[in-house]
Amino acid sequence: MLLDAWIAVGVVLTIFPLMTLSRLGPDIILLGAVVVLMTLGIIDPQQALGGFSNSGLFTVAFMYVLVASIRETGGIDLIIRYVLGRPNSERGALVRLLLPVASLSGFLNNTPVVATYIPAVMSWSRRLRLSPQRLLMPLSFASILGGTITLFGTSTNLVVHGLLVERHPALAMGLFDLAWVGIPVALAGLAYLIFLGPRLLPSREGMSKAFANPREFTIEMEVDPVGVLVDRTVEEAGLRHLQELFLVEIERAGNVVSVVGPGEQLKAGDRLVFVGTSDAAVELQQIRGLIPSRDEASSLEKEFKERRLVEAVVSNQCQFIGQRIRDGRFRTLYGAVVLAICRGGERVTGNLGQVRLQPADVLLLEARPPFIERHRQSKDFLLISELNGSARPVHEKAPLAWAILLGAVLLAALGVLSMLNAAMLGAALALLSGCCSVGAAKRGLDTQVLLTIAASFGVGAALQTSGAADFLAGSVLSLVAGNPMLLLITTYCVVAMLTELVTNNAAAVIIFPVVMAAAESLGVNPMPYVVAVMFAASASFLTPIGYQTNLMVHGPGGYRVSDFLRVGGGLNLLTGAIALTLIPLVWPF
Incomplete structure (x- = not known):
């Protein structure tokens, strides 16, 4: 290998542990890698910035706008209201939850779908007297499974497809081509969650019980009407920098002053709500001018419009x-x-x-x-x-937002427009029709994901142009003894492992040139390997950090890493086995 190739491999080998162990975002790490590679002359500026002109990246960006229009009009809430209902059993609840989520995730970004569902599922589980832990992890996994059905399902599918079209335009895929494998994988995964999930999922009290009683973690005192603190500010009264206590709010004459500032003036009879340790209550008792609260009802249990x-x-x-x-x-x-x-x-x-x-x-x-x-x-x-809030109200433009999304999907599926053009047209209509404001569209763009994707292209280009991809491909081929099926299994396992440790987009884009070089050296159809990269990058069930929706449910569900390993391990093996069996049948070597 030439020196350039060694440098490219060294940079890649540095990227993965940095993503896993450091607090820097993947976008910052990958952009830094691109800067290093360009500075050392491994790639030129055009290659470094090539990701910013990729059609897959722009398709992802326009899809974010379409998703924002669904979210802003309450489109997902509409489905939640009419679908969840009151099932008679836990398995019935899983069916009502998982099937719509998987279907939605085939066309919408997983993150807003799960973000909208989590508060609804938390309140729904309370009505059903089920632990949220029995529902939230399946919610995340169903969204991941649904994303494998179409090219719109995940940003990774769109980006890998964009790379494929750049390299081999004749191999462009249709919107539903993945469904030949994606639907069986999704159905098997959902059956696993519905029938085996209840035996594997934990049933601990979780967050809902931890936050159930506000009185457990607040301490309330009153300002003595004849004491020395009347008309003094919070700062002057010495209540600003207490050692183990924070002054949260002041209840005054039926109103509440929340997020109290240092200049707030204390009045006679004010109820002061502190948060802190129970031992610190002794410190409050010793402050002259404060007396224990005489009202037995906790202030935090009362409703105030200001809070x-x-x-x-x-x-x-x-x-x-x-x-x-x-x-x-x-x-x-x-x-x-x-x-x-x-x-x-x-x-x-x-x-x-x-x-x-x-x-x-x-x-x-x-x-x-x-x-x-x-x-x-x-x-x-x-x-x-x-907390305990109801779902966001359904707005009158929700049906129009859904119609625009479905129209974009149909135009792409029927081949009337390319996926990029369909997504672009849909985003424009969402803005012009008022389903999504410009501000909401900007907020809906996940810039970290977009920058991660764009920078990954630069790193992938370095592997390809330096000769590192060919060298690594040759090493892989020697390990699999030139067997196309063994190469497919190896590709799937490597990408699936990397996706558990780092972002799925980065894993897919960086591994893509190595896999393509291996397929071309073997003289076989590259399509099975491209599809394997797509599915393996989505098969992220083992850890909470492997996929953003897993991290979203990790805290509210009160899960431990061992819970993901127990439930996700079998799901990873099941989906991998089905995908590796079907992919060569649909796309022969």
Whole structure:
């Protein structure tokens, strides 16, 4: 191998552990890799930026706008309201939940589908007296399975197809070509979840019980009407920097002052709500001018229009990961106060100010009403939902948004327009019809995914042009002894393993040139290997970090990594076996 090829391989071998172990986002790591490769002359600027002109990338971007129009009009809520209902058994509940989710995920990005369903499933499970743990993991897995049915199903399918068309235009696939394998895989996976899932899923109390009683983690005091704190500010009263306590809100004359600032003036009879450790209550008792609250009803159990209790799932991209809540100035940045933290299905006890945030932590926040809309699309949170809140109302344009999406799908499926043109037309109609505002469309674009995809193209180009892909392909061929079927199995297993550790898009795009070089050296049809890459990149059931929807349900469901291994291990083997059996039959070597 030439020096350029060794450098390209070295960069790739550095990328994967960095994605797995560091707190940097995959987009930053891959963009950094592209900069290094371009600086060293392994790729030229045109190759480095080639991903930004790929048709697959733009198709993904326009599909995000279509998905945003469904979300903004409450289109998924419409299905939730009429489909969930009141089943008579747990398996009946799984059928009502999983079949629509898998169907939706064939045409919509999985993340907004799961994000919309989670709050509905949490309240639905309470009505059915089922633990949310019995439903949330199957919800995520069903969305993944549904994404394998069509080329629109996942961004990975669109991107890999874009790479294929660039290399071999004659091999372009139709929208439903994957369904020959995708439907059997999805049906087998759903049957596994419905019939075996209830035996494998955990049944612990989880987050809903951890946050059930606000009185357990709040301490309430009153301002003595004749005490020294009357008319003093919070800062002057010494209540701003207590060691193990946060002043959350003030209840005053039937109203509430939430997210209290240091300049807020205390009045006689104010009820002060603190969050902190029970031991810290002694510190409050010693503050002159404060007396124990005489009202037995907890302030947090009362309804105030100025306050919202919100559950937020921490993203692995949150800027506070690894930081203590107090040090990170959480209240200042978000205008919200952390009341409690749930991790692994159990509430974190002790001094909240000293807790270092981790991905998938579920935070119980008190915030003002604008917080939800302002941060709903924040990359710091995977999911934000109002505590015990009902589903978002169905708007009158939901049918039109669905009609636009279905129209785009039909135009692409019938070959009237290319997938890029159909998605572009659909996005334009969604904006012009008012189903989606420009602001909502911008918020709906997952820039991290788009940048990750674009940068992955640069890394893939480095492997191809430097000769590293041919060398690696030759090494793989020697291992599989030139057997096309063994090469297919190896391709599937490698991509499936990488996708559990890093982003599925990056794994697919970087491995693609190696797989294509191996197929071309073997002199066989590359299509089975392309399809294997698509399916393996979606087969992410083993870990919570392997797929974003898994991370989204990890916290609210109170799951442990062992739960994903137990339920997802069998599902990985089942879907892999079916895919590897059917792919060569549909696309012969």
